[in-house]
Amino acid sequence: VRFIRNKKTSIKQRKFLQKSLKLKEEKVKDPFEISKSLNNLGKVYKTKGNLKKAKELFERSLKIKNELRDNQGLGVCYNEIGEVYRLMGNFEEAFEQFQKSLDIKKKVSASNFSKSSDNHGEGLTLMNLGLLYKDKGEKEKAIISWKNALEKLNNYSPEFKQVEEWLRT
Numbered sequence: 001v002r003f004i005r006n007k008k009t010s011i012k013q014r015k016f017l018q019k020s021l022k023l024k025e026e027k028v029k030d031p032f033e034i035s036k037s038l039n040n041l042g043k044v045y046k047t048k049g050n051l052k053k054a055k056e057l058f059e060r061s062l063k064i065k066n067e068l069r070d071n072q073g074l075g076v077c078y079n080e081i082g083e084v085y086r087l088m089g090n091f092e093e094a095f096e097q098f099q100k101s102l103d104i105k106k107k108v109s110a111s112n113f114s115k116s117s118d119n120h121g122e123g124l125t126l127m128n129l130g131l132l133y134k135d136k137g138e139k140e141k142a143i144i145s146w147k148n149a150l151e152k153l154n155n156y157s158p159e160f161k162q163v164e165e166w167l168r169t
Contacts, residue, residue: 014045017037024037035061035068035070035073036061038057038058039057039058039076042054042055043080046080046084051084054080055081058077058081058084059077061077062074062077071108072104075101075102075104075105075108079098082094082097082132086128086132091136095129098129119153123153124149124153126146127153129145130143130145130146133145146166147167149163
């Protein structure tokens, strides 16, 4: 029953996000909002395992973020694309995308007075990098990456608790 309910929720969510994207592309025409919708829709496809479609949406978002010179958004896009490559088993490309994300997020953090959200973003990428190392069988590198993630994440965030759990296993 839970699977059926989750599947229905996912389908409704995807349809809502598709309508939202169409509205933003046709009526609102705000590139920032379009890019956000592309990312949100990409996350739904990624969660459902449609990695090709997710990658396509994240890459469209990345192109817009480049045009807008939205460095924080670029960091998010590279992280999402890296996660898709990791899930596809393309570890080399995943590593490159995570590295691009980290480089950008570090620059954004260094240039902002309020660093909490950027630090959190760095932490998320470090989490994913740790998963990549784990998938490659490089447990020591995974542990180092996750410990670095803990330094960046908010102690009360679900991600912090997830990393703590991974480090215990």
